[in-house]
Amino acid sequence: MxxxxxxxxxxxxxxxxxxxxxxxxxxxxxxxxxxxxxxxxxxxxxxxxxxxxxxxxxxxxxxxxxxxxxxxxxxxxxxxxxxxxxxxxxxxxxxxxxxxxxKQVGRVEISQAECRRISRVSESGRAWTWSSSARIVFSDGGSVSLPLFGNPGSDAQDAEIQTFLAGVSDRL
Incomplete structure (x- = not known):
């Protein structure tokens, strides 16, 4: 292919x-x-x-x-x-x-959540961001964790994970 x-x-x-x-x-x-x-x-x-x-x-x-x-x-x-x-x-x-x-996704579990200020000197001023770790659980009990290894290594990677989780939620 x-x-x-x-x-x-x-x-x-x-x-x-x-x-x-x-x-x-x-x-x-x-x-x-x-x-x-x-x-x-x-x-x-x-x-x-x-x-x-x-x-x-x-x-x-x-x-x-x-x-x-x-x-x-x-x-x-x-x-x-x-x-x-x-x-x-x-x-x-x-x-x-x-x-x-x-259709086999049974639920999404959040295992850790954190909210933090991006930066006092950033362009966005006093913007906040969140990060979370999650587990997508299938109806047969199988699962996959996000992030795929340990913790997100960067804000960009964390945003990618949040976008992914939102996409899954939109389809449930």
Whole structure:
């Protein structure tokens, strides 16, 4: 299956970026997510990477109009990104994924919530923002947590998660 041409470039980079790490997911994760969704365009996405014990794991969660898809790729190399793919180091050691109908979502649980002032000297003056960690629970008891690894690593990543959760809520 070909990745739709329109997904290459800025749009794909926006959908497949770990905003906290400032890195783009390897093409293997793009292929995994495209396969799981049948090429359906995502309404919302969240992507994170984690490096530990000499390996890098990337996870993505996509919301389409009708489904939630979760994918994961692992490579025994620190700092594995789309840029290492370009250098010919693109094959993951492990690929996993699943897709579920949005109708299988039983509930969304908030596990942590925080409200904070953005900055006293910011353009927005005294604007506040919130962040939360959540778990999407399916009717069979399975679940997926947001953020995908630990805590959000940046305000931009946190906003991505909030947008994702709002998209799920809109479809329930």
């Amino acid at each position: 070909e990745i739709p041409e329109g997904w290459l470039g800025e749009l794909a980079q926006d959908r497949m970026a770990d905003r906290a790490a400032g890195a783009y997911a390897p093409v293997a994760l793009w292929a995994c997510m495209s396969s799981l969704t049948g090429g359906a365009e995502p309404v919302a996405t969240t992507v994170q990477c984690d490096t530990h014990d000499g390996s890098t794991e990337w996870r993505a969660l996509w919301l389409t109009e009708n489904a939630l898809a979760h994918g994961s790729v692992v490579k025994g190399k620190e700092g594995w990104t789309a840029y290492s793919d370009a250098a010919g180091d693109d094959e993951p050691d492990e690929t996993k994924g699943w897709v579920r109908s949005i």
